[in-house]
Amino acid sequence: MRASHLGLMIVFALFVSVVFGTLMRDEPKEQLRFGAQLFAAFVGGGIALGWVLYFFPL
């Protein structure tokens, strides 16, 4: 199986965003909006953190 770190991070972010979006809001429209914001924050934050770490070699 070929699995990339980015791909798995996106799948993980998707599951967590769906559950938290549904948990934290009552109206489907608000759930979708909040879930999408969370998903963007997770993925964007992950990529930004990845680039920050790029400048700190092991």
Place this chain on the structure above:
Amino acid sequence: MRATTADREQSATYTYLICLAAWAIPGAGHLLLGRLQKGLTFLIALLLMFLFGLWLEGRLFPVAVTQPLVALAALADMGIGVAFFIARAAGAGAGRVTALTYEYGNAFLIVAGLMNLLVVLDAYDTAQGRK
């Protein structure tokens, strides 16, 4: 009219049964409370996440009292409810440490269990009429 002691006891029992159902089957608490959309979303998303964790060769940790961190991970895994015990009985979740996706699998399994515990708390609040 004030609720009698018997009414309150019946209500408390009902709330605990909702919580038990919510823990055993993700989303069942919300389904029993008539929140179909939320219940179905939790059922599908949490079980899929759990299965994805197993597919990624994550481990369902045993309750090992001598290893507190392993025991905590086991409690988090058990948060998903009956699915944990079915998977263990079926021999799934042995975990392959050398697999590239082992740690990812663990993260999926543990977070699915922990999120289901949050769903149980939400079902409790809903059953209490707070939401």
